[in-house]
Amino acid sequence: MADLSVNICGIPFKNPIIPASGVFGYGREYERYYDLSKLGGISTKGTTGTKRTGNLPPRVAETPMGMLNSVGLQNPGIDAFIANELPHLLSCDTVILANIAGSTPEECAEVAAKLDQTDVHMIELNISCPNVKQGGAAFGTSCTAAAQVTKAVRAATKKPLCVKLSPNVTSITEIAKAVEAEGADALSLINTLLGMRIDLRTRRPILHNNMGGFSGPAIFPVAVRMVWQVANAVSLPVIGMGGVMSGEDAAELMMAGASAVQVGTAIVQDPYAPLRIIDELNDWLDSNGIDTAAELTGSVRAW
Amino acid sequence: MKQDKYTEKLTYRVSSMEQLNAAAWSMVIDCPECAAKAEPGQFVNLLPDGAFTLRRPISICEINKEKGTLRIVFEVRGKGTKALSELRAGDTVNMLAPLGHGFTLPEKDTRVILIGGGIGTPPMLPLAQYFGSNAVVISGFRNQDAVILQEDFAATGAKTILCTDDGSAGRFGLVTLPLEEEIKAEKPALICTCGPLPMLKAAAALASAYEIPCQVSLEERMGCGIGACLVCACRTKDANGDEQYTHVCKNGPVFNAEEVIW
Numbered sequence: 088m089a090d091l092s093v094n095i096c097g098i099p100f101k102n103p104i105i106p107a108s109g110v111f112g113y114g115r116e117y118e119r120y121y122d123l124s125k126l127g128g129i130s131t132k133g134t135t136g137t138k139r140t141g142n143l144p145p146r147v148a149e150t151p152m153g154m155l156n157s158v159g160l161q162n163p164g165i166d167a168f169i170a171n172e173l174p175h176l177l178s179c180d181t182v183i184l185a186n187i188a189g190s191t192p193e194e195c196a197e198v199a200a201k202l203d204q205t206d207v208h209m210i211e212l213n214i215s216c217p218n219v220k221q222g223g224a225a226f227g228t229s230c231t232a233a234a235q236v237t238k239a240v241r242a243a244t245k246k247p248l249c250v251k252l253s254p255n256v257t258s259i260t261e262i263a264k265a266v267e268a269e270g271a272d273a274l275s276l277i278n279t280l281l282g283m284r285i286d287l288r289t290r291r292p293i294l295h296n297n298m299g300g301f302s303g304p305a306i307f308p309v310a311v312r313m314v315w316q317v318a319n320a321v322s323l324p325v326i327g328m329g330g331v332m333s334g335e336d337a338a339e340l341m342m343a344g345a346s347a348v349q350v351g352t353a354i355v356q357d358p359y360a361p362l363r364i365i366d367e368l369n370d371w372l373d374s375n376g377i378d379t380a381a382e383l384t385g386s387v388r389a390w
Numbered sequence: 391m392k393q394d395k396y397t398e399k400l401t402y403r404v405s406s407m408e409q410l411n412a413a414a415w416s417m418v419i420d421c422p423e424c425a426a427k428a429e430p431g432q433f434v435n436l437l438p439d440g441a442f443t444l445r446r447p448i449s450i451c452e453i454n455k456e457k458g459t460l461r462i463v464f465e466v467r468g469k470g471t472k473a474l475s476e477l478r479a480g481d482t483v484n485m486l487a488p489l490g491h492g493f494t495l496p497e498k499d500t501r502v503i504l505i506g507g508g509i510g511t512p513p514m515l516p517l518a519q520y521f522g523s524n525a526v527v528i529s530g531f532r533n534q535d536a537v538i539l540q541e542d543f544a545a546t547g548a549k550t551i552l553c554t555d556d557g558s559a560g561r562f563g564l565v566t567l568p569l570e571e572e573i574k575a576e577k578p579a580l581i582c583t584c585g586p587l588p589m590l591k592a593a594a595a596l597a598s599a600y601e602i603p604c605q606v607s608l609e610e611r612m613g614c615g616i617g618a619c620l621v622c623a624c625r626t627k628d629a630n631g632d633e634q635y636t637h638v639c640k641n642g643p644v645f646n647a648e649e650v651i652w
Binding site: 109110111112116117132140141142143144145146147148149150151152153154156158161293303304352354355356357358359360362363366367 | 394395396397399400437441442443444445470484486610611612613614616617618619620621622623624633634635640
Protein backbone atom coordinates (compact mmCIF):
# COMPACT_ATOMS: atom_id res chain seq x y z
CA MET A 88 0.00 0.00 0.00
CA ALA A 89 1.64 3.19 -1.23
CA ASP A 90 1.27 6.52 0.55
CA LEU A 91 -1.27 8.29 -1.66
CA SER A 92 -1.48 11.50 0.34
CA VAL A 93 -0.60 14.81 -1.27
CA ASN A 94 -0.48 18.36 -0.01
CA ILE A 95 -1.59 21.38 -2.00
CA CYS A 96 -1.36 24.91 -0.55
CA GLY A 97 -0.93 23.39 2.90
CA ILE A 98 -4.12 21.36 2.60
CA PRO A 99 -3.65 17.61 3.12
CA PHE A 100 -5.49 15.39 0.65
CA LYS A 101 -5.73 11.69 1.59
CA ASN A 102 -5.23 10.80 -2.07
CA PRO A 103 -4.81 12.83 -5.26
CA ILE A 104 -8.11 11.89 -6.94
CA ILE A 105 -10.84 14.56 -7.02
CA PRO A 106 -14.17 14.45 -8.89
CA ALA A 107 -14.11 17.45 -11.22
CA SER A 108 -16.60 20.28 -11.07
CA GLY A 109 -19.82 19.71 -12.99
CA VAL A 110 -20.04 15.94 -13.15
CA PHE A 111 -20.44 15.39 -9.43
CA GLY A 112 -23.10 17.95 -8.49
CA TYR A 113 -22.75 18.52 -4.77
CA GLY A 114 -21.99 14.84 -4.17
CA ARG A 115 -25.42 13.73 -3.01
CA GLU A 116 -26.19 11.53 -6.03
CA TYR A 117 -23.01 9.53 -5.42
CA GLU A 118 -23.51 8.85 -1.73
CA ARG A 119 -25.80 5.94 -2.53
CA TYR A 120 -22.85 4.28 -4.28
CA TYR A 121 -20.06 4.96 -1.75
CA ASP A 122 -18.78 6.96 1.17
CA LEU A 123 -17.46 10.30 -0.11
CA SER A 124 -14.66 10.24 2.49
CA LYS A 125 -12.82 7.79 0.22
CA LEU A 126 -12.22 10.63 -2.24
CA GLY A 127 -9.17 12.88 -2.16
CA GLY A 128 -11.48 15.85 -2.50
CA ILE A 129 -14.57 17.09 -4.31
CA SER A 130 -14.74 20.02 -6.70
CA THR A 131 -18.33 21.16 -6.46
CA LYS A 132 -20.66 22.22 -9.29
CA GLY A 133 -19.76 25.71 -10.51
CA THR A 134 -21.69 28.22 -8.43
CA THR A 135 -22.50 31.81 -9.35
CA GLY A 136 -23.76 34.87 -7.48
CA THR A 137 -27.38 34.12 -8.26
CA LYS A 138 -29.34 31.13 -9.52
CA ARG A 139 -28.77 30.14 -13.14
CA THR A 140 -31.08 27.92 -15.15
CA GLY A 141 -28.49 26.83 -17.72
CA ASN A 142 -28.76 26.33 -21.46
CA LEU A 143 -31.54 24.87 -23.57
CA PRO A 144 -31.31 21.11 -24.21
CA PRO A 145 -29.90 19.07 -25.83
CA ARG A 146 -26.88 19.67 -23.65
CA VAL A 147 -24.83 16.57 -24.44
CA ALA A 148 -23.42 14.82 -27.47
CA GLU A 149 -21.21 11.77 -27.76
CA THR A 150 -18.11 11.60 -29.88
CA PRO A 151 -15.51 8.83 -30.23
CA MET A 152 -13.69 8.55 -26.88
CA GLY A 153 -15.36 11.64 -25.58
CA MET A 154 -18.40 13.84 -25.16
CA LEU A 155 -19.51 17.43 -25.50
CA ASN A 156 -21.62 19.27 -22.97
CA SER A 157 -23.30 22.65 -22.84
CA VAL A 158 -24.91 22.73 -19.41
CA GLY A 159 -24.18 26.45 -19.00
CA LEU A 160 -23.50 26.66 -15.25
CA GLN A 161 -26.97 25.64 -14.06
CA ASN A 162 -26.78 26.15 -10.28
CA PRO A 163 -28.89 27.44 -7.40
CA GLY A 164 -26.62 30.41 -6.58
CA ILE A 165 -24.04 30.89 -3.83
CA ASP A 166 -26.48 31.59 -0.97
CA ALA A 167 -28.38 28.35 -1.59
CA PHE A 168 -25.09 26.48 -1.95
CA ILE A 169 -23.80 27.76 1.37
CA ALA A 170 -27.12 27.16 3.14
CA ASN A 171 -28.16 23.82 1.66
CA GLU A 172 -25.14 22.01 0.30
CA LEU A 173 -21.92 23.15 1.94
CA PRO A 174 -22.67 22.06 5.54
CA HIS A 175 -23.27 18.50 4.37
CA LEU A 176 -20.21 18.50 2.10
CA LEU A 177 -18.02 19.72 4.96
CA SER A 178 -19.22 16.80 7.08
CA CYS A 179 -17.99 14.28 4.48
CA ASP A 180 -14.36 14.11 5.68
CA THR A 181 -12.82 15.08 2.36
CA VAL A 182 -11.35 18.30 0.94
CA ILE A 183 -14.01 20.58 -0.55
CA LEU A 184 -13.03 22.82 -3.45
CA ALA A 185 -15.86 25.28 -4.06
CA ASN A 186 -15.90 25.95 -7.80
CA ILE A 187 -17.14 29.46 -8.53
CA ALA A 188 -17.91 31.51 -11.63
CA GLY A 189 -19.51 34.80 -12.54
CA SER A 190 -20.30 37.20 -15.37
CA THR A 191 -18.10 39.97 -13.95
CA PRO A 192 -15.03 40.15 -11.69
CA GLU A 193 -17.32 41.77 -9.11
CA GLU A 194 -19.71 38.80 -9.15
CA CYS A 195 -16.81 36.36 -8.73
CA ALA A 196 -15.41 38.45 -5.87
CA GLU A 197 -18.80 38.60 -4.15
CA VAL A 198 -19.15 34.81 -4.34
CA ALA A 199 -15.60 34.37 -3.00
CA ALA A 200 -16.24 36.81 -0.16
CA LYS A 201 -19.27 34.78 0.91
CA LEU A 202 -17.25 31.56 0.83
CA ASP A 203 -14.47 33.25 2.79
CA GLN A 204 -16.86 33.26 5.76
CA THR A 205 -17.32 29.46 5.58
CA ASP A 206 -15.11 26.49 6.39
CA VAL A 207 -14.66 25.51 2.73
CA HIS A 208 -11.09 24.36 2.16
CA MET A 209 -10.28 25.88 -1.21
CA ILE A 210 -11.87 28.08 -3.86
CA GLU A 211 -11.53 27.03 -7.49
CA LEU A 212 -12.21 30.03 -9.71
CA ASN A 213 -13.54 28.95 -13.08
CA ILE A 214 -12.35 31.41 -15.74
CA SER A 215 -12.80 28.88 -18.49
CA CYS A 216 -16.41 27.74 -18.86
CA PRO A 217 -16.97 27.51 -22.63
CA ASN A 218 -20.77 27.42 -22.31
CA VAL A 219 -21.72 30.86 -21.05
CA LYS A 220 -21.74 34.11 -22.99
CA GLN A 221 -20.38 36.38 -20.28
CA GLY A 222 -17.52 35.66 -17.93
CA GLY A 223 -16.40 32.07 -18.21
CA ALA A 224 -14.03 31.62 -21.11
CA ALA A 225 -14.09 35.34 -21.81
CA PHE A 226 -12.01 35.75 -18.62
CA GLY A 227 -9.80 32.81 -19.36
CA THR A 228 -8.76 33.62 -22.89
CA SER A 229 -7.05 36.96 -22.34
CA CYS A 230 -4.18 37.63 -19.96
CA THR A 231 -5.63 41.00 -18.98
CA ALA A 232 -9.09 39.66 -18.15
CA ALA A 233 -7.66 36.59 -16.37
CA ALA A 234 -5.45 38.83 -14.25
CA GLN A 235 -8.30 41.23 -13.50
CA VAL A 236 -10.72 38.57 -12.25
CA THR A 237 -8.00 36.80 -10.25
CA LYS A 238 -7.05 40.09 -8.61
CA ALA A 239 -10.67 40.82 -7.66
CA VAL A 240 -11.20 37.37 -6.16
CA ARG A 241 -7.81 37.42 -4.41
CA ALA A 242 -8.80 40.63 -2.66
CA ALA A 243 -12.04 39.02 -1.48
CA THR A 244 -10.69 35.91 0.20
CA LYS A 245 -7.78 34.52 2.19
CA LYS A 246 -8.80 30.96 1.29
CA PRO A 247 -6.38 29.04 -0.91
CA LEU A 248 -7.30 30.14 -4.43
CA CYS A 249 -7.01 27.79 -7.37
CA VAL A 250 -7.72 29.23 -10.83
CA LYS A 251 -9.09 26.85 -13.47
CA LEU A 252 -7.66 27.55 -16.90
CA SER A 253 -9.05 27.19 -20.40
CA PRO A 254 -7.21 25.19 -23.05
CA ASN A 255 -8.86 27.29 -25.78
CA VAL A 256 -6.00 29.79 -25.90
CA THR A 257 -2.91 30.43 -27.97
CA SER A 258 -0.57 30.23 -24.99
CA ILE A 259 -1.80 28.71 -21.75
CA THR A 260 1.51 29.48 -20.05
CA GLU A 261 1.01 33.23 -20.57
CA ILE A 262 -2.43 33.03 -18.91
CA ALA A 263 -0.95 30.91 -16.10
CA LYS A 264 1.77 33.48 -15.44
CA ALA A 265 -0.75 36.34 -15.46
CA VAL A 266 -2.89 34.54 -12.89
CA GLU A 267 0.14 33.65 -10.76
CA ALA A 268 1.21 37.29 -10.73
CA GLU A 269 -2.17 38.30 -9.26
CA GLY A 270 -1.87 35.98 -6.31
CA ALA A 271 -3.39 32.63 -7.26
CA ASP A 272 -2.21 29.82 -4.97
CA ALA A 273 -2.74 26.97 -7.43
CA LEU A 274 -3.90 26.27 -10.97
CA SER A 275 -6.22 23.61 -12.30
CA LEU A 276 -6.32 22.59 -15.93
CA ILE A 277 -7.59 21.81 -18.43
CA ASN A 278 -11.23 22.80 -18.72
CA THR A 279 -12.99 21.41 -21.79
CA LEU A 280 -11.97 22.10 -25.37
CA LEU A 281 -14.52 23.95 -27.46
CA GLY A 282 -16.15 21.52 -29.87
CA MET A 283 -19.18 20.96 -32.09
CA ARG A 284 -21.11 18.09 -33.66
CA ILE A 285 -23.83 18.23 -36.33
CA ASP A 286 -26.77 15.87 -36.86
CA LEU A 287 -26.48 15.00 -40.56
CA ARG A 288 -30.19 14.28 -40.93
CA THR A 289 -31.46 17.59 -39.53
CA ARG A 290 -28.32 19.65 -40.29
CA ARG A 291 -28.70 20.99 -36.78
CA PRO A 292 -25.88 21.09 -34.27
CA ILE A 293 -26.59 18.34 -31.73
CA LEU A 294 -26.12 20.82 -28.88
CA HIS A 295 -28.74 23.55 -28.71
CA ASN A 296 -25.92 25.93 -27.78
CA ASN A 297 -24.30 24.94 -31.11
CA MET A 298 -20.89 24.56 -29.47
CA GLY A 299 -19.92 22.88 -26.23
CA GLY A 300 -17.13 21.63 -24.03
CA PHE A 301 -15.32 18.57 -25.37
CA SER A 302 -14.04 16.19 -22.70
CA GLY A 303 -13.08 12.57 -22.21
CA PRO A 304 -10.13 10.32 -23.07
CA ALA A 305 -9.82 11.91 -26.54
CA ILE A 306 -8.44 15.10 -24.95
CA PHE A 307 -6.04 13.39 -22.52
CA PRO A 308 -2.86 14.08 -24.57
CA VAL A 309 -3.77 17.77 -24.72
CA ALA A 310 -4.14 17.77 -20.93
CA VAL A 311 -0.77 16.07 -20.42
CA ARG A 312 0.90 18.58 -22.72
CA MET A 313 -0.68 21.65 -21.11
CA VAL A 314 -0.08 20.45 -17.54
CA TRP A 315 3.56 19.87 -18.45
CA GLN A 316 3.91 23.31 -20.07
CA VAL A 317 2.21 25.15 -17.20
CA ALA A 318 3.99 23.24 -14.43
CA ASN A 319 7.28 24.27 -16.02
CA ALA A 320 6.21 27.89 -16.47
CA VAL A 321 4.97 28.73 -12.96
CA SER A 322 5.95 27.87 -9.41
CA LEU A 323 2.38 27.10 -8.31
CA PRO A 324 1.01 23.61 -7.70
CA VAL A 325 -1.08 22.31 -10.59
CA ILE A 326 -4.20 20.16 -10.35
CA GLY A 327 -4.39 18.28 -13.64
CA MET A 328 -7.47 17.05 -15.46
CA GLY A 329 -8.70 16.18 -18.92
CA GLY A 330 -9.81 12.69 -19.94
CA VAL A 331 -8.34 10.74 -17.03
CA MET A 332 -9.96 7.28 -17.14
CA SER A 333 -7.53 5.08 -15.19
CA GLY A 334 -4.93 5.06 -12.43
CA GLU A 335 -2.22 4.95 -15.05
CA ASP A 336 -3.64 8.10 -16.67
CA ALA A 337 -3.51 9.78 -13.24
CA ALA A 338 0.12 8.73 -12.80
CA GLU A 339 0.95 10.11 -16.25
CA LEU A 340 -0.66 13.48 -15.54
CA MET A 341 1.22 13.65 -12.21
CA MET A 342 4.50 12.88 -13.97
CA ALA A 343 3.71 15.76 -16.33
CA GLY A 344 3.53 18.05 -13.30
CA ALA A 345 0.19 17.63 -11.55
CA SER A 346 0.08 17.48 -7.75
CA ALA A 347 -3.44 16.05 -7.86
CA VAL A 348 -5.83 14.91 -10.55
CA GLN A 349 -9.48 15.65 -11.24
CA VAL A 350 -11.74 13.12 -12.88
CA GLY A 351 -14.79 14.22 -14.89
CA THR A 352 -16.09 12.33 -17.89
CA ALA A 353 -15.05 8.98 -16.39
CA ILE A 354 -17.63 9.59 -13.64
CA VAL A 355 -20.38 10.40 -16.13
CA GLN A 356 -19.77 6.91 -17.50
CA ASP A 357 -19.22 5.10 -14.22
CA PRO A 358 -20.07 6.43 -10.76
CA TYR A 359 -17.34 4.23 -9.24
CA ALA A 360 -14.62 5.67 -11.52
CA PRO A 361 -12.83 7.74 -8.84
CA LEU A 362 -12.58 4.78 -6.45
CA ARG A 363 -11.36 2.49 -9.21
CA ILE A 364 -8.77 5.10 -10.26
CA ILE A 365 -7.54 5.45 -6.64
CA ASP A 366 -7.12 1.65 -6.43
CA GLU A 367 -5.42 1.47 -9.81
CA LEU A 368 -3.01 4.28 -8.91
CA ASN A 369 -2.14 2.49 -5.69
CA ASP A 370 -1.62 -0.81 -7.53
CA TRP A 371 0.54 0.86 -10.14
CA LEU A 372 2.73 2.50 -7.48
CA ASP A 373 3.03 -0.80 -5.59
CA SER A 374 3.89 -2.81 -8.65
CA ASN A 375 6.59 -0.29 -9.60
CA GLY A 376 8.06 -0.10 -6.12
CA ILE A 377 7.18 3.56 -5.65
CA ASP A 378 6.38 4.48 -2.04
CA THR A 379 4.51 7.77 -2.43
CA ALA A 380 2.18 9.24 -5.03
CA ALA A 381 3.60 12.69 -4.35
CA GLU A 382 6.99 11.78 -5.78
CA LEU A 383 5.41 11.31 -9.21
CA THR A 384 4.69 15.03 -9.55
CA GLY A 385 6.83 16.53 -12.29
CA SER A 386 9.01 13.43 -12.52
CA VAL A 387 8.79 13.14 -16.31
CA ARG A 388 12.24 12.76 -17.83
CA ALA A 389 11.63 15.07 -20.77
CA TRP A 390 13.91 14.76 -23.77
CA MET B 391 -14.37 -3.55 -20.03
CA LYS B 392 -11.74 -4.46 -17.45
CA GLN B 393 -13.22 -6.37 -14.54
CA ASP B 394 -12.47 -4.97 -11.10
CA LYS B 395 -14.43 -4.96 -7.86
CA TYR B 396 -16.27 -1.78 -8.81
CA THR B 397 -17.17 -2.77 -12.36
CA GLU B 398 -18.39 -6.11 -11.01
CA LYS B 399 -21.03 -4.30 -8.97
CA LEU B 400 -22.58 -3.02 -12.22
CA THR B 401 -22.17 -6.21 -14.26
CA TYR B 402 -25.23 -8.37 -14.93
CA ARG B 403 -25.96 -11.41 -17.07
CA VAL B 404 -28.19 -11.26 -20.13
CA SER B 405 -30.62 -14.15 -19.72
CA SER B 406 -32.32 -13.87 -23.10
CA MET B 407 -32.22 -11.85 -26.27
CA GLU B 408 -34.85 -11.80 -28.99
CA GLN B 409 -35.20 -9.78 -32.18
CA LEU B 410 -38.74 -8.40 -32.48
CA ASN B 411 -38.50 -6.77 -35.91
CA ALA B 412 -35.90 -5.21 -38.22
CA ALA B 413 -34.85 -2.67 -35.59
CA ALA B 414 -36.28 -3.71 -32.21
CA TRP B 415 -34.74 -6.10 -29.70
CA SER B 416 -35.96 -7.52 -26.43
CA MET B 417 -33.36 -8.19 -23.73
CA VAL B 418 -33.98 -9.87 -20.39
CA ILE B 419 -31.36 -9.15 -17.74
CA ASP B 420 -30.80 -11.26 -14.66
CA CYS B 421 -30.52 -8.67 -11.86
CA PRO B 422 -32.47 -9.64 -8.71
CA GLU B 423 -31.43 -6.62 -6.64
CA CYS B 424 -32.43 -4.21 -9.44
CA ALA B 425 -35.70 -6.02 -10.17
CA ALA B 426 -36.59 -5.93 -6.46
CA LYS B 427 -36.40 -2.12 -6.45
CA ALA B 428 -37.75 -1.39 -9.95
CA GLU B 429 -41.05 0.37 -10.55
CA PRO B 430 -43.01 0.99 -13.76
CA GLY B 431 -41.67 4.01 -15.65
CA GLN B 432 -38.09 3.72 -14.40
CA PHE B 433 -35.19 3.06 -16.74
CA VAL B 434 -31.84 1.30 -16.95
CA ASN B 435 -28.62 2.94 -18.18
CA LEU B 436 -26.49 0.52 -20.18
CA LEU B 437 -22.85 0.97 -21.21
CA PRO B 438 -22.20 -0.80 -24.51
CA ASP B 439 -18.85 -2.54 -24.98
CA GLY B 440 -16.43 -0.62 -27.17
CA ALA B 441 -15.34 2.98 -27.56
CA PHE B 442 -18.46 4.50 -26.03
CA THR B 443 -18.31 7.30 -23.49
CA LEU B 444 -21.98 7.58 -22.62
CA ARG B 445 -24.46 5.01 -21.37
CA ARG B 446 -27.73 4.34 -23.22
CA PRO B 447 -30.86 4.98 -21.16
CA ILE B 448 -33.62 2.48 -21.96
CA SER B 449 -37.01 2.27 -20.27
CA ILE B 450 -38.02 -0.88 -18.40
CA CYS B 451 -40.55 -3.02 -20.28
CA GLU B 452 -41.15 -5.76 -17.74
CA ILE B 453 -40.31 -6.24 -14.06
CA ASN B 454 -40.29 -9.82 -12.80
CA LYS B 455 -39.54 -9.66 -9.09
CA GLU B 456 -39.93 -13.46 -8.62
CA LYS B 457 -37.43 -14.37 -11.32
CA GLY B 458 -35.29 -11.35 -10.48
CA THR B 459 -35.25 -10.06 -14.04
CA LEU B 460 -35.82 -6.85 -15.93
CA ARG B 461 -36.82 -6.80 -19.59
CA ILE B 462 -36.02 -3.94 -21.93
CA VAL B 463 -37.09 -3.41 -25.52
CA PHE B 464 -35.06 -1.03 -27.64
CA GLU B 465 -34.48 -0.03 -31.23
CA VAL B 466 -31.12 0.06 -32.96
CA ARG B 467 -30.69 3.79 -33.60
CA GLY B 468 -26.92 4.15 -33.73
CA LYS B 469 -23.64 2.44 -32.95
CA GLY B 470 -24.31 2.11 -29.21
CA THR B 471 -27.68 0.41 -29.54
CA LYS B 472 -26.22 -1.71 -32.37
CA ALA B 473 -23.54 -2.96 -29.95
CA LEU B 474 -26.21 -3.70 -27.34
CA SER B 475 -28.22 -5.64 -29.94
CA GLU B 476 -25.23 -7.91 -30.49
CA LEU B 477 -25.34 -9.20 -26.91
CA ARG B 478 -26.65 -12.76 -26.46
CA ALA B 479 -27.90 -14.87 -23.57
CA GLY B 480 -25.00 -15.54 -21.22
CA ASP B 481 -23.12 -12.35 -22.09
CA THR B 482 -22.71 -9.68 -19.44
CA VAL B 483 -23.78 -6.07 -19.57
CA ASN B 484 -22.71 -3.04 -17.53
CA MET B 485 -25.88 -1.47 -16.10
CA LEU B 486 -27.03 1.14 -13.61
CA ALA B 487 -30.60 0.33 -12.55
CA PRO B 488 -33.26 1.07 -11.68
CA LEU B 489 -33.01 4.81 -12.24
CA GLY B 490 -35.40 7.74 -12.30
CA HIS B 491 -38.84 8.61 -11.07
CA GLY B 492 -41.52 6.32 -12.48
CA PHE B 493 -45.30 6.46 -12.74
CA THR B 494 -47.33 7.32 -9.65
CA LEU B 495 -50.06 4.72 -9.71
CA PRO B 496 -53.57 4.68 -8.24
CA GLU B 497 -55.30 1.44 -7.12
CA LYS B 498 -55.34 -1.44 -9.61
CA ASP B 499 -59.11 -1.31 -10.07
CA THR B 500 -58.97 2.14 -11.67
CA ARG B 501 -59.81 2.74 -15.32
CA VAL B 502 -56.70 4.01 -17.07
CA ILE B 503 -55.73 4.66 -20.67
CA LEU B 504 -52.16 3.86 -21.65
CA ILE B 505 -50.79 5.32 -24.87
CA GLY B 506 -47.53 4.18 -26.41
CA GLY B 507 -46.00 5.48 -29.61
CA GLY B 508 -43.34 3.50 -31.45
CA ILE B 509 -40.40 2.63 -29.22
CA GLY B 510 -42.22 4.53 -26.45
CA THR B 511 -44.61 1.60 -26.19
CA PRO B 512 -42.49 -0.75 -24.00
CA PRO B 513 -42.80 1.20 -20.70
CA MET B 514 -46.59 0.86 -21.00
CA LEU B 515 -46.35 -2.92 -20.49
CA PRO B 516 -45.64 -2.92 -16.72
CA LEU B 517 -48.61 -0.57 -16.33
CA ALA B 518 -50.87 -2.87 -18.38
CA GLN B 519 -49.73 -5.79 -16.23
CA TYR B 520 -50.60 -3.82 -13.08
CA PHE B 521 -54.04 -2.56 -14.18
CA GLY B 522 -54.99 -5.65 -16.24
CA SER B 523 -58.52 -5.48 -17.61
CA ASN B 524 -58.99 -1.98 -16.18
CA ALA B 525 -56.54 -0.64 -18.73
CA VAL B 526 -57.04 0.36 -22.33
CA VAL B 527 -53.76 0.23 -24.23
CA ILE B 528 -53.60 2.34 -27.38
CA SER B 529 -50.39 1.85 -29.32
CA GLY B 530 -49.32 3.62 -32.46
CA PHE B 531 -46.62 2.70 -34.96
CA ARG B 532 -45.41 3.92 -38.36
CA ASN B 533 -46.53 0.76 -40.12
CA GLN B 534 -47.08 -2.96 -39.67
CA ASP B 535 -43.34 -3.72 -39.73
CA ALA B 536 -42.76 -1.52 -36.68
CA VAL B 537 -45.51 -3.08 -34.53
CA ILE B 538 -44.23 -4.66 -31.30
CA LEU B 539 -45.56 -6.14 -28.04
CA GLN B 540 -49.22 -6.57 -29.08
CA GLU B 541 -49.34 -10.17 -27.77
CA ASP B 542 -47.76 -9.08 -24.50
CA PHE B 543 -50.38 -6.38 -24.06
CA ALA B 544 -53.22 -8.78 -24.96
CA ALA B 545 -51.95 -11.25 -22.34
CA THR B 546 -52.43 -8.65 -19.58
CA GLY B 547 -56.22 -8.68 -20.10
CA ALA B 548 -56.19 -5.02 -21.10
CA LYS B 549 -58.26 -3.82 -24.04
CA THR B 550 -55.80 -3.17 -26.86
CA ILE B 551 -56.18 -0.76 -29.75
CA LEU B 552 -53.54 -0.73 -32.46
CA CYS B 553 -53.03 2.21 -34.84
CA THR B 554 -50.60 2.71 -37.69
CA ASP B 555 -49.75 5.89 -39.56
CA ASP B 556 -50.37 4.19 -42.92
CA GLY B 557 -53.17 1.82 -41.93
CA SER B 558 -51.08 -1.28 -42.69
CA ALA B 559 -52.06 -2.75 -39.31
CA GLY B 560 -54.93 -1.97 -36.96
CA ARG B 561 -56.64 1.37 -37.35
CA PHE B 562 -55.46 4.01 -39.80
CA GLY B 563 -54.30 7.20 -38.15
CA LEU B 564 -53.16 8.73 -34.92
CA VAL B 565 -53.65 7.40 -31.39
CA THR B 566 -55.53 10.54 -30.38
CA LEU B 567 -58.67 9.44 -32.31
CA PRO B 568 -59.26 6.24 -30.28
CA LEU B 569 -58.07 8.12 -27.18
CA GLU B 570 -60.90 10.61 -27.47
CA GLU B 571 -63.41 7.84 -28.21
CA GLU B 572 -62.33 5.94 -25.10
CA ILE B 573 -62.51 9.06 -22.96
CA LYS B 574 -66.02 9.74 -24.21
CA ALA B 575 -67.08 6.12 -23.67
CA GLU B 576 -65.95 6.20 -20.04
CA LYS B 577 -63.75 8.85 -18.53
CA PRO B 578 -60.55 7.29 -17.12
CA ALA B 579 -58.98 8.31 -13.81
CA LEU B 580 -55.54 8.54 -15.41
CA ILE B 581 -53.78 8.68 -18.76
CA CYS B 582 -50.16 7.49 -19.02
CA THR B 583 -48.13 7.95 -22.17
CA CYS B 584 -44.68 7.56 -23.69
CA GLY B 585 -43.62 8.18 -27.27
CA PRO B 586 -42.75 10.94 -29.74
CA LEU B 587 -43.09 14.50 -28.44
CA PRO B 588 -45.99 15.53 -30.76
CA MET B 589 -47.94 12.50 -29.55
CA LEU B 590 -47.25 13.30 -25.89
CA LYS B 591 -48.32 16.90 -26.46
CA ALA B 592 -51.54 15.85 -28.20
CA ALA B 593 -52.39 13.30 -25.50
CA ALA B 594 -51.66 15.82 -22.75
CA ALA B 595 -53.85 18.42 -24.49
CA LEU B 596 -56.78 15.98 -24.67
CA ALA B 597 -56.26 14.97 -21.05
CA SER B 598 -56.29 18.62 -20.06
CA ALA B 599 -59.42 19.36 -22.12
CA TYR B 600 -61.28 16.51 -20.38
CA GLU B 601 -59.68 17.31 -16.98
CA ILE B 602 -58.02 13.91 -16.64
CA PRO B 603 -54.69 13.56 -14.81
CA CYS B 604 -51.94 12.64 -17.27
CA GLN B 605 -48.42 11.34 -16.68
CA VAL B 606 -45.91 11.53 -19.52
CA SER B 607 -42.55 9.80 -19.86
CA LEU B 608 -40.01 12.14 -21.47
CA GLU B 609 -36.75 11.56 -23.26
CA GLU B 610 -33.60 13.69 -23.56
CA ARG B 611 -29.96 13.07 -24.38
CA MET B 612 -28.56 11.90 -21.09
CA GLY B 613 -25.25 11.75 -19.23
CA CYS B 614 -24.77 10.22 -15.78
CA GLY B 615 -28.40 9.07 -15.43
CA ILE B 616 -28.48 9.82 -11.69
CA GLY B 617 -29.07 13.57 -11.53
CA ALA B 618 -25.56 14.93 -11.09
CA CYS B 619 -24.28 16.11 -14.47
CA LEU B 620 -27.43 18.11 -15.38
CA VAL B 621 -27.29 17.52 -19.13
CA CYS B 622 -30.76 15.94 -19.65
CA ALA B 623 -32.63 19.14 -18.90
CA CYS B 624 -36.32 19.64 -19.57
CA ARG B 625 -38.41 22.73 -19.00
CA THR B 626 -41.01 22.34 -16.28
CA LYS B 627 -43.03 24.55 -13.95
CA ASP B 628 -42.25 24.56 -10.24
CA ALA B 629 -44.86 24.74 -7.45
CA ASN B 630 -45.23 28.50 -8.04
CA GLY B 631 -45.66 28.08 -11.78
CA ASP B 632 -42.18 29.48 -12.47
CA GLU B 633 -40.22 28.00 -15.32
CA GLN B 634 -37.25 25.85 -14.33
CA TYR B 635 -35.02 23.15 -15.75
CA THR B 636 -35.50 19.79 -14.13
CA HIS B 637 -33.81 16.62 -15.26
CA VAL B 638 -35.26 13.67 -17.11
CA CYS B 639 -33.01 11.18 -15.30
CA LYS B 640 -33.84 12.18 -11.74
CA ASN B 641 -37.03 14.26 -11.63
CA GLY B 642 -38.38 12.11 -14.48
CA PRO B 643 -38.53 10.40 -16.85
CA VAL B 644 -42.19 10.49 -15.77
CA PHE B 645 -43.71 13.91 -15.15
CA ASN B 646 -47.23 15.12 -14.56
CA ALA B 647 -48.24 16.56 -17.93
CA GLU B 648 -49.26 19.91 -16.41
CA GLU B 649 -45.70 20.42 -15.08
CA VAL B 650 -44.17 20.16 -18.55
CA ILE B 651 -43.54 23.25 -20.67
CA TRP B 652 -44.00 21.83 -24.18
